[in-house]
């Protein structure tokens with residue numbers, strides 16, 4: 001009588017993600033350097049924490065509205081969208097991180113058996129959420145030879161008339177760091193209009209763009225505003241992962257239903273955290289230091305990775321990930337990462353965890369100090385030399 005027999009089929013099928021499993025193992029070991037975690041290791045800027053304390057003093061201690069505090073919806077409309085005012089406050093919903101925005105969307109959009117197209121490789125949780133809500137995730141292969149670009153003609157092959165409900169895109173991308181180009185986005189936008197597709201654009205890494213990368217959202221392209229839902233969050237841009245504040249912006253009918261759905265599960269998002277998030281958006285300069293820190297780390301990580309013979313990789317322009325091809329070392333990506341952890345105490349994530357196109361690669365998150373990045377790369381080099 002351990003309760004297992006009382007669970008429904010969906011709950012029984014739930015599995016622990018591959019990333020968590022690696023961390024659980026690492027926790028039992030000494031002197032581990034983690035290049036595995038998709039979270040800034042930096043603290044939230046102090047003024048944002050002060051704003052939260054102020055909110056509590058001011059009495060932001062009550063249930064907030066389901067769609068979010070009006071002050072934050074307004075701040076998102078002005079400062080948190082690809083273009084100021086692209087969506088009005090009533091077209092914006094505040095959520096518990098981007099994850100809650102994505103899961104709410106799946107909850108209100110999908111009928112059992114509906115299909116949603118996602119990129120391969122892609123962040124693990126997309127497919128799990130789609131499947132949990134009865135949908136089918138169609139993994140559209142990106143092109144590893146072209147920096148993991150997503151091509152409109154490939155999307156077309158996966159589109160099933162009458163069954164495909166939406167296309168989810170994520171740029172800059174987790175796990176590849178790929179920043180979609182204007183041409184890529186324009187081609188996808190044209191296809192979305194031709195096929196009457198809804199596009200969910202996850203832009204949580206859009207302040208982490210390097211070199212000459214252009215910050216561009218598909219929602220700003222002609223004819224796309226009304227068929228795009230932009231999802232974003234404070235987690236990566238302001239080092240606020242633990243605050244759990246994010247948002248979705250899109251057509252009012254969809255946003256309105258998300259809020260109604262939220263009412264049944266979570267009565268809104270922590271009010272003081274929302275107040276602090278509004279402060280953060282009004283002080284966008286607070287993202288600059290974090291972006292600069294990652295710019296330097298990216299350079300260090302790339303320079304060190306180049307010193308490893310046989311390691312093949314491009315230099316992605318976004319997020320805080322490198323996604324090198326490790327096939328030259330003769331191990332599949334899971335074995336490579338398991339042995340790297342066992343033998344050198346470095347955590348990297350196997351590319352296969354993100355989809356079959358990810359196999360042969362490992363995800364290296366440069367969310368560690370420069371010193372740790374250098375030491376981790378030294379260990380990876382030593383490991384590769386043994387293979």
Ligand SMILES: Cc1ncc(COP(=O)(O)O)c(C=O)c1O
Pocket residue numbers: 038096097098099100123170173174202204232233234235241245246
């Ligand atoms: C692509 C992508 N989307 C969404 C999220 C979740 O963000 P949040 O912390 O806002 O829920 C992550 C977190 O790693 C991510 O990589």
